[in-house]
Amino acid sequence: MTHSPTLLALLCLLALGCQSTDTARSTNAAPATPPVDSTTIDRHIAELAGDKYGGRLPFSPGEALTLDYLENELKALGLEPGNGNSYRQEVPMVEITGHPDESITLAMPGGEVNWTFSKDYVTFSERGEELTGVEGSDLIFAGFGVVAPEYGWDDYKDLDVRGKTVVVMVNDPGYYLEDSTLFKGKEMTYYGRYTYKYEEAARQGAAGCLVIHETGAAGYPWFVVQSSWSGSRLSLPDDGVPKLDVAGWITLDAARELFTKSGVQDVRWFEAATQPDFAAIPLNTELTTSVRNDLRFDKSYNIVARLPGAARPDENVIYTAHWDHIGVGPVVAGDSIYNGALDNASGTAQLLAIAEAYTELPEPPARSVVFLFVTAEEQGLWGSAYYVANPVYPLEQTVANINLDGINPSGPAADLTITGMGHSEMDELASRIAREQGRYTQGGQEPEKGYFYRSDHFNFAKRGVPVLYAKGGYEHQTLGKEYAKQQKDEFVARRYHQPADEYRSGDWPLAGAVQDGDLLLRVGLELANGEVWPKWRRGSEFFVERR
Structure with missing residues (x-):
């Protein structure tokens, strides 16, 4: 992200050995699993990070645009409303x-x-x-x-x-x-x-x-x-x-x-x-x-869509991504719109691409799969906090939560880094699929920063639902750890919660986002087609007995 789009594209070609994203995708996904499409991710990031959305702050005009966009995209995929007859869950809030x-x-x-x-x-x-x-x-x-x-x-x-x-x-x-x-x-x-x-x-x-x-x-x-x-x-x-x-x-x-x-x-x-x-x-x-x-007492909304299970529809695997960012703020270098491209237009786009892949399955999985786009994460994880306090689907019937918050924008990764590794059996499932992709698995590399407590999976964990929050990006597949570190350090220093977190179509090599998307798709699909209820480790502060 320190480089121009042209240079990033060149680095991507070098990293992939001139391999196309589609070819990389086919080697990462299991043969029976529909691919996560990089063009879908690119299209949604470019849209949601656009200036017209004004930084996607809840209670702003940008919220209305974001909610309409997500609802229309989910309808177009043929996913049913996740909250009765509505795609929206009202979240009463005070600004x-x-x-x-x-x-x-x-x-x-x-x-x-x-x-x-x-x-x-x-x-x-x-x-x-x-x-x-x-x-x-x-x-x-x-x-x-x-x-x-x-x-x-x-x-x-x-x-x-x-x-x-x-x-x-x-x-x-x-x-x-x-x-x-x-x-x-x-x-x-x-x-x-x-x-x-x-x-x-x-x-x-x-x-x-x-x-x-x-x-x-x-x-x-x-x-x-x-x-x-x-x-x-x-x-x-x-x-x-x-x-x-x-x-x-x-x-x-x-x-x-x-x-x-x-x-x-x-x-x-x-x-x-x-x-x-x-x-x-x-x-x-x-x-x-x-x-x-x-x-100002008003309401924001979570967006909920569902793919009903064929055999056990009352059991649910829930994916989450927060759609919000922090809106318009102090002017920095002539720009006041905090677009939130990586945080979290990218995770929202990646989840839409995963949802698209689910709709391309030859038949629905045994369990239901829920796609939950939550509000007000940046303000205190409020959308997910409201959901777990007022669940549309009972938490005791929720198999697991898989959370997406920021893609790996730097290209294919050698690692899968699990934030909060050691809490539950979700680690083993993700690690096995990572090995099949040719990747190694590691725990959080910056544990002092408390990332496990800084995104929406945390609210599910507090209520006893096993979670997975994992992505690559600490070691680039060919350019190594130092390159990956430079990219991360540059983002935190110059772009995190700043107007510079922007995106134009084609800005980032998306092979890493596809790689992680395929893995998270497969994790959810195995849970949705299986009968396993992942268990907590007894040493976890979130430990509860699971069936």
Whole structure:
């Protein structure tokens, strides 16, 4: 993605040895499996990532265009409506357009600290109220803000934070110490996610929570915080999750200044927080800040289509991909439309191509196959959260969830990387098919970034449904690991949640997307034609007994 379309095309030819995509496709798919069509993927990405969709933000005109497009395409494939007589599942939501204070002045023993919005901090509120805030709220450093009995960890032990604002570190203690015996070492657990930290702080009675951003530990640079947590945000109004008056992030530099001027500069706070006997540190500072909210209560939609099973139609294999992105935002290099081509027009397109392949089967599979395109993933996985709380098809009758979020845009891969490997028997099924494609299988290569908790399969996992979130791209089939790393690093640094995530037809070599699409098609088809109910591993935090 650092290269021009012409150069990418040349690299694709070199990688494939001038082999056509169709030829590559035929070697990747089982003979009885219809091929996943690269032209279908290309057509849908180019359409959905177009400027006329305005970045596909829920509640925007781009949503209406996206929903109509998906519904028409699924109808054209002959797939039946997945929600009774409708392809749509209504998702009631509240849009909160926050207007945080543009600056904050903190008074403390070491002198004033002045923070500027976006440069030093980002604050917001998910409460459906017109004005939220804190006044004279004591700041207290609560380590990682984690209560994890299974790890013998409690940062809130003997701590009363009612009405206070906690400052916490992102990720887990094991990440910073590189200690495999502490939590899961470098692999982020759900305790490391900012969403958990906000929820736990609210459960403890805190009025606010500020997470200290550090690029490596968070898994993305500060500009992602600036673009993703500014402006309008969506939430489920009645999701039962506790909410803070003020939530937000502060930069590492802002945190250092805070600690220095608060009078605790001699405390090695990073190191102290990684100890099981950590005791919270008062920061001798009061925070006063507010967020004015414009509220809009409305509804978005998941799109659901179904291929009925021939023998056991009440048993379902569910594919998911989120159709949304983040809309129109701050101007970058003269462009304000955040098109979301890779994230996730590409996964949506890949799922449409897989759905097309299913309709080309000589006969339908034994179990039903459901194609679920969910809303508001970028805002907090809300579409899938609503679905699992209000399932169209009972979760106990859901065999597995296969999630697609971003294709491999760099060409055919030597690897299949399973994010969250080790949780369930879905790993073995995917690994076997990958071997048949001539690929090796590996677990997540950036476990500290918590990717398992950052897409829609996570909501299914939390409710006991085994999941698969897997794709290639860490080792290019012929250009190797370094080339693949360069492509990924360039995307995160320059395109992730930026207007530069764009696409024109033919921009990317799609052999990798076809390769993964064929594999995910075959995984789903084996489950749909079989009688197996994949089981959870007993060591997984999501373990439940399956039939």
